[in-house]
Amino acid sequence: MSEELDLILADTEDTMGKAINHLETELTKIRAGKANPTMLDGIAVDYYGSPTPINQVANISVLDVRTISIQPWEKNMLAAIERAIMAANIGITPQNDGVQLRLFLPPLTEERRRELVKKAAGEGEHSKVAIRNIRRDAIEQVKKLQKDGLSEDAAKDAEKTIQDVTDKFISLVDKHLAAKEKEMMAV
Known part of the structure; x- marks a missing residue:
């Protein structure tokens, strides 16, 4: 049982990492006034x-x-x-x-910068939704394991670990968005 649980946790973290990589890729496509x-x-x-x-x-x-x-x-x-x-x-x-x-590349106006910040925030929200969906799927897998004989304490510990990983990745999304906003709003 614990092997399956470890596999679920590792897969969850790996998939959330892919969501962060996708966010980074999308944020590089949003130009911040510099040629790239x-x-x-x-x-x-x-x-x-x-x-x-x-x-x-x-x-x-x-x-x-x-x-x-x-x-x-x-x-x-x-x-x-x-x-x-x-x-x-x-x-x-x-x-x-x-x-x-x-x-x-034309210089960005204040209005255009704000539009780009909103676009970046939208990408960040998509990433957060993806991360939360990954969390939901992982918790469902843990509940299936619990039905198959996993102890309630182990299931609760696994759900807490999944939530901690989710919180870590959500804060990573916020850090990326804050850095991109700072980059875009710098004149």
């Missing part, structure tokens, strides 16, 4: 008939705080990358000079 190549993650280019991430068909580099340079490995990909960025609707219009694309 990860802003282009998730944008796929039509590369000879198959959707391919931009970073697999071009060099992406940050020229300065507000400029990203995209230099395709094949010159004929320039137009396809430009179309993909426009279709992704990330709020930036690429500048094509025939050799490379440049993305100039």
Whole structure:
């Protein structure tokens, strides 16, 4: 029984860790006024008939705080990358000079910063909901074990451990959100 309980606890912590990793990935996509190549993650280019991430068909580099340079490995990909960025609707219009694309990030207004903070808070809330759902599933598994013969004390201890792990991960979400808000609100 305790092996199954340990497995449930380990699986719960691992899955909650994945929820935090997802939150970190989503927060990097929310731009904070600084150019970051990860802003282009998730944008796929039509590369000879198959959707391919931009970073697999071009060099992406940050020229300065507000400029990203995209230099395709094949010159004929320039137009396809430009179309993909426009279709992704990330709020930036690429500048094509025939050799490379440049993305100039406009400075963020106070209103836009607040919108981005709300968006980050929404992502954080999604992560918290996911973590709570993981907790609920883990507690249900513990209750099934209790029906199969696990002692009531062991079940209560396991539920307390699951709650402690949940609290730890929820506070981690709050820390990530606070750091992102501080980054976004810095002028």
